[in-house]
Structure formats: structure tokens, C-alpha cells
Amino acid sequence: MQLKYIFNQIGKKLGIGLILILIVSIHIFIIIGNSFFVEYSILEMENDATLINKSGMIRGGIQRVIKLELDNKDTTEYISNIDSIFNEFFMEEKYKLVNDKMITFVSKLELLQREWKVLKELIFTYHLTKQGIDKSSLIAQSEYIWNLSEDALYTVSILSSKKTDMLKNTFFIFLIDFFLIVFIIYLINKKIRNKLEILSTTDPLTNIKNRNMYNEALCFELELNKRAKNNTAFLFLDIDFFKDINDTYGHDTGDLVLKELVLILEETIRKTDMLFRIGGEEFVIFVKEIKKENLEKLANKIRLQVEAFDSKISHKFTISIGATMFNPDDTKDTIFKRVDKALYQSKNSGRNKVTIV
CATH class of the missing domain: 1.20.1420 (A middle domain of Talin 1)
Incomplete structure (x- = not known):
């Protein structure tokens, strides 16, 4: 009986060991x-x-x-x-x-x-x-x-x-x-x-949100505005004559200008606002809780801050801005076409301009 007990114990221990x-x-x-x-x-x-x-x-x-x-x-x-x-x-x-x-x-x-x-x-x-x-x-x-x-x-x-x-x-x-x-x-x-x-x-050059994040944030804001209007603005901007800067001073200088612009924008907008680089010299800002009558003031403030910036390149650079408010019935296409048209108007009217639609 004692031997059987020992074998049973060994069998149990061996089984547990195998399981482990x-x-x-x-x-x-x-x-x-x-x-x-x-x-x-x-x-x-x-x-x-x-x-x-x-x-x-x-x-x-x-x-x-x-x-x-x-x-x-x-x-x-x-x-x-x-x-x-x-x-x-x-x-x-x-x-x-x-x-x-x-x-x-x-x-x-x-x-x-x-x-x-x-x-x-x-x-x-x-x-x-x-x-x-x-x-x-x-x-x-x-x-x-x-x-x-x-x-x-x-x-x-x-x-x-x-x-x-x-x-x-x-x-x-x-x-x-x-x-x-x-x-x-x-x-x-x-x-x-x-x-x-x-x-x-993240955009590797400027370390701000990239186009992927822009697409996600845009979908979120559109959905949010369908449920309840929350006074969010869409600013679309790019650097005037950026190609000339690249061609004249080189792409390294162009990269420096992009970084300088991001620095200005981050210092000008609030922490609750969202800044994206969506490609080349094109940037988007989502501004929360702003009324349409104050949107032009903000856009011009940004534009003037850029114009007054003491750039490290030999001449100053400027930006053109198109802006609009999110509407409850907006889609990704409708709001972007609207703000893109506004930016186009700023470019056509002499650049270094703000257009609100």
C-alpha cells in the first residue's frame, strides 16, 4: 500500500510537471x-x-x-x-x-x-x-x-x-x-x-500631427457637429511662393521655413486647437469654440504673426489663409472644397491674405 501510494504521488507530481x-x-x-x-x-x-x-x-x-x-x-x-x-x-x-x-x-x-x-x-x-x-x-x-x-x-x-x-x-x-x-x-x-x-x-520634419491624424480628426469633428453644433472652425493655409524659396535657397532652407512656421502657429493658437501638416507647405488648424465673427480676427492674427516673424533666411515669408466654420450637414468633401476655394481666393487676390467663407 505504501509503495502504491508513492507511485500515485509520483504520477500526480509527474502529471503536474508535464502540464507545467x-x-x-x-x-x-x-x-x-x-x-x-x-x-x-x-x-x-x-x-x-x-x-x-x-x-x-x-x-x-x-x-x-x-x-x-x-x-x-x-x-x-x-x-x-x-x-x-x-x-x-x-x-x-x-x-x-x-x-x-x-x-x-x-x-x-x-x-x-x-x-x-x-x-x-x-x-x-x-x-x-x-x-x-x-x-x-x-x-x-x-x-x-x-x-x-x-x-x-x-x-x-x-x-x-x-x-x-x-x-x-x-x-x-x-x-x-x-x-x-x-x-x-x-x-x-x-x-x-x-x-x-x-x-x-506624426510628421517627421515638424513633429506635428500628419495627414493620417487630420483625416481621423476631421471625421470626428464632422460627427460631433452633426450631433450638436460646437462652433469649430477649419483653417487651411500654405506658404506663399514656397517653391521659390526651395529653388532659390535649397530644400534645407525650405525645411527650416516649415519648422519656423510651425513654431509661430503653435505659439499663436491655443492648446485645445489642433494643428496638422497635410502635405508640402499646406497646414490645417481646427479651432474649437470660436464664433464666426471672431474667426477673421484669429486668422489675421496668425497671418500678421508670420509676416512679422524674423526668419533665419534672408527675407521674410508670408502665408495665405482660407477659413470656414463646420456645418452640421458637412462632409469631408464639402468642407474641404469650401475652405480650399477660400484659400484659392486668398492666393488670387495677391497672397498674404485671409478669406472667410
């Missing part, structure tokens, strides 16, 4: 598996960010080539740069485009490259003839390529967003026990927040 070993093994497997998956996802998202940036460089570069060609300036260097970016895209394993998920983007990229070759031929023809019909073809093709590049950018952005969603879903696995929770906290702090949130929500 199994649990620990599963936990280790989950930790290691998720670690590799998260690290891989981070690399994939960084890769996607590069793809988005390079695609944007193609789009901007092509528009610059057209502008220079129409101004009878040398475009050789810029054409070569665009060709180099295309070549980088299609280098094997360069940006990990060889997989099923990227087929759509690759097909659009290939179409974009083919149309770029057509555009280069049109540029060459126009360079020789300088005829109006060739100029029209050149402009039409450049606009077509702009739309293609927008489509390619949208595609890769959607793919990147899906990867972000997949990554978020894996975090629930880390809730199994205390050690996994600790691991999640460490991973979020060290890997995810530091690498992904900054990448997806």
Missing part, C-alpha cells in the same frame, strides 16, 4: 512567435512607409519635370532621379514587392512606369518642337500620371493599414498571463509606439 512544462512551452512559443511576427510587421510597415515616400517622390518629381520643361529649363537630372526610383522599385527583394499582397500595387506601379516612358517621349518631342499641340499632350499625360500615382499611393496605404490592423489583433494573445502582459507593455513602449505610432501619426 506544456504551459511554459506554449508561453515560450507564443512569446517567440509573436516577437518574430511583430518584428516582421514593423519591418514591413517601415518598408511600406518607404514605398509611400518613394511613390510620392515620383509624383512630385514628374510635376517638377513638367514645370521645368515648360519653363525651358534643364530636366535631365530630375528625369534621371525618377528613373532611378523606378529601377529601385523593381530590383529583386529591394522593397519586398514579390508577394501576393503586393500584386495590385506592383501592377499599378508597372502601369505608372509605362506611362512615364510615354511622358518622356512627349517631353522629348515638345523639347524639339515647342508646339502648342505637343504642350497640350504633355500636360494631359502628366495629369493622367498624377492620377495613376494617387491610385498607387492609395493602394499601398491601404495595404499598410491592413498590416497595422493585423498587428493590433495579435496583442490580445499577450493577455494570457502576467508575463505575456509585461512583454506586451515592453513591446508597445519599445517597438510599437516608438516606431509605428510616430510613423503613422
Whole structure:
């Protein structure tokens, strides 16, 4: 009986031990598996960010080539740069485009490259003839390529967003026990927040909210105004003659001007207001709790602060502003078209102006 009891105890202990070993093994497997998956996802998202940036460089570069060609300036260097970016895209394993998920983007990229070759031929023809019909073809093709590049950018952005969603879903696995929770906290702090949130929500040059955050905030404000009008204003502004600043002083100086503008804006608006850089020299401000009659005063205050700023470049810079109030029936398109039209009016009336609609 005593021996049987001993064997039973050993069997019980061995069973518990095996269970513990199994649990620990599963936990280790989950930790290691998720670690590799998260690290891989981070690399994939960084890769996607590069793809988005390079695609944007193609789009901007092509528009610059057209502008220079129409101004009878040398475009050789810029054409070569665009060709180099295309070549980088299609280098094997360069940006990990060889997989099923990227087929759509690759097909659009290939179409974009083919149309770029057509555009280069049109540029060459126009360079020789300088005829109006060739100029029209050149402009039409450049606009077509702009739309293609927008489509390619949208595609890769959607793919990147899906990867972000997949990554978020894996975090629930880390809730199994205390050690996994600790691991999640460490991973979020060290890997995810530091690498992904900054990448997806913050403009790297000016350290303010980027276009992604603008889109989210705009949807939120539109929904809020549908429920109850809360007197929120939409200011859309950009730097006057910013291209001339870049062309005259270089892009480093242009970057400095962008940072100086952000400094002025942050010192002028309230902490409750939201500032976004949505692209190039374009900025958006959402101003909370302001009446329409005070909106023009605020916009002109911002404009005058910029005009009076003692910039580090050799001459001062100015901004043009378009502004409007959120309406309960507004959509993303209607409010942006309205404020964009206001900015356009400020530009057309001599720049360094404010237009309220």
C-alpha cells in the first residue's frame, strides 16, 4: 500500500510537471512567435512607409519635370532621379514587392512606369518642337500620371493599414498571463509606439500631427457637429511662393521655413486647437469654440504673426489663409472644397491674405 501510494504521488507530481512544462512551452512559443511576427510587421510597415515616400517622390518629381520643361529649363537630372526610383522599385527583394499582397500595387506601379516612358517621349518631342499641340499632350499625360500615382499611393496605404490592423489583433494573445502582459507593455513602449505610432501619426520634419491624424480628426469633428453644433472652425493655409524659396535657397532652407512656421502657429493658437501638416507647405488648424465673427480676427492674427516673424533666411515669408466654420450637414468633401476655394481666393487676390467663407 505504501509503495502504491508513492507511485500515485509520483504520477500526480509527474502529471503536474508535464502540464507545467506544456504551459511554459506554449508561453515560450507564443512569446517567440509573436516577437518574430511583430518584428516582421514593423519591418514591413517601415518598408511600406518607404514605398509611400518613394511613390510620392515620383509624383512630385514628374510635376517638377513638367514645370521645368515648360519653363525651358534643364530636366535631365530630375528625369534621371525618377528613373532611378523606378529601377529601385523593381530590383529583386529591394522593397519586398514579390508577394501576393503586393500584386495590385506592383501592377499599378508597372502601369505608372509605362506611362512615364510615354511622358518622356512627349517631353522629348515638345523639347524639339515647342508646339502648342505637343504642350497640350504633355500636360494631359502628366495629369493622367498624377492620377495613376494617387491610385498607387492609395493602394499601398491601404495595404499598410491592413498590416497595422493585423498587428493590433495579435496583442490580445499577450493577455494570457502576467508575463505575456509585461512583454506586451515592453513591446508597445519599445517597438510599437516608438516606431509605428510616430510613423503613422506624426510628421517627421515638424513633429506635428500628419495627414493620417487630420483625416481621423476631421471625421470626428464632422460627427460631433452633426450631433450638436460646437462652433469649430477649419483653417487651411500654405506658404506663399514656397517653391521659390526651395529653388532659390535649397530644400534645407525650405525645411527650416516649415519648422519656423510651425513654431509661430503653435505659439499663436491655443492648446485645445489642433494643428496638422497635410502635405508640402499646406497646414490645417481646427479651432474649437470660436464664433464666426471672431474667426477673421484669429486668422489675421496668425497671418500678421508670420509676416512679422524674423526668419533665419534672408527675407521674410508670408502665408495665405482660407477659413470656414463646420456645418452640421458637412462632409469631408464639402468642407474641404469650401475652405480650399477660400484659400484659392486668398492666393488670387495677391497672397498674404485671409478669406472667410
